[in-house]
Amino acid sequence: MPKLEHSPLQPANPIEIEKKTSFLRLLWHNYKKNKLAVIGLGIILAFIILAVFAGLIAPEGINEQKTGERLLPPSSQYWLGTDDFGRDILSRILHGARLSLTVGFVAVIGSVIVGTLVGVIAGYYGKWIDALISRGFDILLAFPSILLAIAIVAVLGPSLQNALLAIAIINVPTFGRIVRSKVLGLKEEDYVEAARSIGMKNSRIIIYHILPNSMAPIIVQATLCVATAILEAAALGFLGLGAQAPDPEWGRMLSDSRTYLQQAPWTVFFPGIAIMLTVLGFNLIGDGLRDALDPKMKE
Amino acid sequence: MKKQFIRFGLLLVFMLLIVGCSEDSSTEGEGETQDPGETEKATELQDTLVFGRGADSTSLDPATETDGETFYVTQQIYDTLIDYEDGTTKLQPALATEWEASEDGKTFVLTLRDGVTFQDGTPFNAEAVVANFERWMSAEDFIYYGSMFGGYGEDEANIIERVEATSDLEVTFQLKRPSAPFLKNLAMSPFAIASPEAFDSLAENPVGTGPFKLDDWARNETITLVKNEDYWEDGKPYLNRVIFQVIPDNSARLTALQNGEIDLMDGVNPSDQTIIESDENLKVFSRAPLNVAYMPMNNETAPFDDPLVRQAVNHAIDKEALIEGFFEGNAEPAKNMLPPTIDGYNDEIEPYAYDVEKAKELLAEAGYEAGELEVDLWTMDNPRPYMPAPAKIAESIQKNLADVGIIANIQTLDWSTYLEKAKNGEMPTFLIGWIGDNGDADNFLYTLLGTGSGNNYSFYSNEAVDKILLEAQAATDDAARADLYKQAQVLIHKDAPVVPLVHYESLMAGSSTLENYTPAPTGSEDFTDVTFSE
Numbered sequence A: 001m002p003k004l005e006h007s008p009l010q011p012a013n014p015i016e017i018e019k020k021t022s023f024l025r026l027l028w029h030n031y032k033k034n035k036l037a038v039i040g041l042g043i044i045l046a047f048i049i050l051a052v053f054a055g056l057i058a059p060e061g062i063n064e065q066k067t068g069e070r071l072l073p074p075s076s077q078y079w080l081g082t083d084d085f086g087r088d089i090l091s092r093i094l095h096g097a098r099l100s101l102t103v104g105f106v107a108v109i110g111s112v113i114v115g116t117l118v119g120v121i122a123g124y125y126g127k128w129i130d131a132l133i134s135r136g137f138d139i140l141l142a143f144p145s146i147l148l149a150i151a152i153v154a155v156l157g158p159s160l161q162n163a164l165l166a167i168a169i170i171n172v173p174t175f176g177r178i179v180r181s182k183v184l185g186l187k188e189e190d191y192v193e194a195a196r197s198i199g200m201k202n203s204r205i206i207i208y209h210i211l212p213n214s215m216a217p218i219i220v221q222a223t224l225c226v227a228t229a230i231l232e233a234a235a236l237g238f239l240g241l242g243a244q245a246p247d248p249e250w251g252r253m254l255s256d257s258r259t260y261l262q263q264a265p266w267t268v269f270f271p272g273i274a275i276m277l278t279v280l281g282f283n284l285i286g287d288g289l290r291d292a293l294d295p296k297m298k299e
Numbered sequence B: 001m002k003k004q005f006i007r008f009g010l011l012l013v014f015m016l017l018i019v020g021c022s023e024d025s026s027t028e029g030e031g032e033t034q035d036p037g038e039t040e041k042a043t044e045l046q047d048t049l050v051f052g053r054g055a056d057s058t059s060l061d062p063a064t065e066t067d068g069e070t071f072y073v074t075q076q077i078y079d080t081l082i083d084y085e086d087g088t089t090k091l092q093p094a095l096a097t098e099w100e101a102s103e104d105g106k107t108f109v110l111t112l113r114d115g116v117t118f119q120d121g122t123p124f125n126a127e128a129v130v131a132n133f134e135r136w137m138s139a140e141d142f143i144y145y146g147s148m149f150g151g152y153g154e155d156e157a158n159i160i161e162r163v164e165a166t167s168d169l170e171v172t173f174q175l176k177r178p179s180a181p182f183l184k185n186l187a188m189s190p191f192a193i194a195s196p197e198a199f200d201s202l203a204e205n206p207v208g209t210g211p212f213k214l215d216d217w218a219r220n221e222t223i224t225l226v227k228n229e230d231y232w233e234d235g236k237p238y239l240n241r242v243i244f245q246v247i248p249d250n251s252a253r254l255t256a257l258q259n260g261e262i263d264l265m266d267g268v269n270p271s272d273q274t275i276i277e278s279d280e281n282l283k284v285f286s287r288a289p290l291n292v293a294y295m296p297m298n299n300e301t302a303p304f305d306d307p308l309v310r311q312a313v314n315h316a317i318d319k320e321a322l323i324e325g326f327f328e329g330n331a332e333p334a335k336n337m338l339p340p341t342i343d344g345y346n347d348e349i350e351p352y353a354y355d356v357e358k359a360k361e362l363l364a365e366a367g368y369e370a371g372e373l374e375v376d377l378w379t380m381d382n383p384r385p386y387m388p389a390p391a392k393i394a395e396s397i398q399k400n401l402a403d404v405g406i407i408a409n410i411q412t413l414d415w416s417t418y419l420e421k422a423k424n425g426e427m428p429t430f431l432i433g434w435i436g437d438n439g440d441a442d443n444f445l446y447t448l449l450g451t452g453s454g455n456n457y458s459f460y461s462n463e464a465v466d467k468i469l470l471e472a473q474a475a476t477d478d479a480a481r482a483d484l485y486k487q488a489q490v491l492i493h494k495d496a497p498v499v500p501l502v503h504y505e506s507l508m509a510g511s512s513t514l515e516n517y518t519p520a521p522t523g524s525e526d527f528t529d530v531t532f533s534e
Helices: A012-031 A035-052 A089-125 A127-142 A145-156 A160-186 A190-197 A202-213 A215-238 A250-260 A266-292 B002-043 B068-077 B126-138 B143-149 B182-186 B196-201 B250-258 B270-277 B307-316 B319-326 B356-365 B390-403 B415-423 B441-449 B463-474 B478-495
Strands: B048-053 B082-084 B091-093 B096-101 B107-112 B160-167 B170-175 B212-218 B222-227 B241-246 B282-286 B291-296 B331-333 B373-380 B406-413 B432-435 B498-504 B507-511
Touching: A012 A266, A035 A089, A035 A266, A089 A127, A089 A160, A089 A202, A089 A215, A089 A250, A089 A266, A127 A160, A145 A160, A145 A215, A160 A202, A160 A215, A190 A202, A202 A215, A215 A250, A215 A266, A250 A266, A250 B250, B048 B068, B048 B250, B068 B212, B068 B222, B068 B241, B091 B096, B096 B182, B107 B126, B126 B143, B126 B160, B126 B170, B126 B196, B143 B441, B250 B270, B250 B507, B270 B282, B270 B507, B307 B356, B307 B390, B307 B406, B307 B478, B307 B498, B319 B331, B319 B390, B319 B498, B373 B390, B373 B415, B390 B406, B406 B415, B432 B441, B441 B463, B441 B478, B463 B478
Parallel strands: B048 B241, B373 B406
Antiparallel strands: B082 B091, B096 B107, B107 B170, B160 B170, B212 B222, B222 B241, B282 B507, B291 B432, B291 B498, B331 B498
16 A cells, blocks of 8 residues: 555645644634634534434424413423424424524525635636626625515515525625635736746636635635524514424514514514524624634734 | 624623613503593594504405405495494494385385485485496496395396386385395495496595595505595594504504504404403403304315315314414304304204314325325415414414325415405415305305305305205295205205304404494494594
8 A cells, every 4th residue: 555655646635634734723723712702603513413413302393283282481391481382492493493504504605606606707807707797796785685585585485495595695796796806816916927827727726726815704704694694594584485384493483473472472582592692603703713814813 | 802802792782772772662652652642631532543454455446345454444435325233233224214125025115315425526316326236237346246146237146137216315126036135235335335426436536425535545554534524424423534554463553552553453362352451541342253264175176176175174173272272262163154143053063073083084085195185275464353363373274284194385475465366266275254244144155155156265066055045045034044044054064165263253452542432243334433532
């Protein structure tokens, strides 16, 4: 096997891995100095674990209706009480975490991919294609985001998938613009000029030089965006345009229970708290990352 | 770091502020509702009634509509020839002062009230009444005419052969066959007499002889009516203005009532009854039940064209749980499509019991395995007078159906589109209800299940049933009619074209100063006598 160590395919790797670990280590070093950001990370990790193991942890299924046990306050049997169908709110919140986190992550990953692609093309190639794409972004950004999401869902029909798609679409211009402005600056850098002068193709330049260097702001923005995406999914659910019954989406749980605000506040309180905690968690992480990724950290 | 703490601190302060504000405003709000009320009382009596309801009227021409939201308003603008006494379905004079039937039950002579004019100045007389009937008979747009009088124009089914103005103030109806519910039909909201001069634009510009006239209609928000100064009953109405305000959400509407923004509301959540009763500024009115909430299944298309499947669904639904959960006990389980108070109700029918195993067996017999059957279950997005929480009831039924192996996908739609879809038979199964118009069994059984009736949303058709129902329409002896309806219910029960859910005693809530208001069992009442006390 020693031959392989000298394989021409491998020589760059050890250096690169070391560079990466040192980058991540540096990032973590900077990140952990911010106590709030660490708390945020803790909250989100906790929610992710709860969501992944919801099936094992949750005491009941999501739709076990027990008419005799409607609107019970929190007790040792039902930790967070029961809703108007006699369903265990804790179980529904845990399963709801899956929906909310999935929507948050998948929608944002989708908008990051599309936004980056379009943004790079606009920024790197410029001219008419830039004008076209940028005006497209302007049009999307001209609408209040939730209104646009409602319009998209109204056309596609209300469901969780369509809500996810709508949220992904409305977030594309956010990433597109960030990437475009970053690329505009990067393509004038000396090392890009150098790469071009030795005859490197545009696609290679974009993949190996432009993209890695424009990732930092995207990571920060993506984290913050997960928070808004979860909030938007909840808003759509609340309006009846997102998850459909009996899916335990948090926003839907809120709207289903709002008639019982006076008699059974826990039916509204706990889904609300769940939304608040995840959104707060992602915002804290985003803030922490922003500070940790600040170019000044290299000092 | 420091910046972070400041930011978090600010966030906390901000959140506390929000919590603080909302608590303040709620307590202040309660104090305020009393104060302006008291100062107002001291000066003069309130003369504007604001009525909060769940949805807007679809049109202001009652003859073309079937929904209660429309009749709430048209009942104020138009008068019918005969009226119901407050709170009952007994008849009393209105635009007609006297009526007389011939011995064979085929000729009716109505004497009209003298000196009445329409709100546009057109005189009210026998010609106007004839013009209205001719209009209703002219086209199938007048759904209620067809379902109450059998058909249109020259149709054999149309029971009215001739309507004649036998003098300026006398109208004679010649019927093809005796019709027991004829006079009760005349008292129904859709057969209100409109000004013949205004026929072309009644939907937007209603002109009747009623106690109020239209002032302004802001679609989906408010309909404002003002007093008709020339109303034929001297000194009435007592109110100067009536405003119908749309507040779709039941809880929001109650909050508006508690804050004094509205004076009367329908669609009280049963669960809020205790809150209203404990509030000394409010009172509860209950509407005598003359309704049925039910779930039609499209009898013409699979899978509900199979009676076994329909019976299975009947066995699958736990009505007691629905009543306990979403009617707070203010309802009784329905086994027939008639409310029990109506003559002809068959109490001997054995209801389809809630029985999961039986339902599964019936489905298996019909050839469906568990999970094989998948249907769309439609529900409206707003509460109805016979069903305070349709979406929740749908969710509960969805679970009931899942338990017997039917996958139901809930689809929600707004009310006007919903009715359109129902009429076109585009929904395999859905939630709906019926509020009796005239307190007659015919108005439930023939209207909802007669072949070709505009409101037969399940598209049920059974010749034997039709024959009995038509025979009952013509019977003049009350006991014989009741017997026929009992027979019809036995056949209908066996076919199970729909799932009768509940009969709901719906609640209204109003300000405690509201006087002389009696909810009509038929669902819409006029506000001619309503006053406010000190």
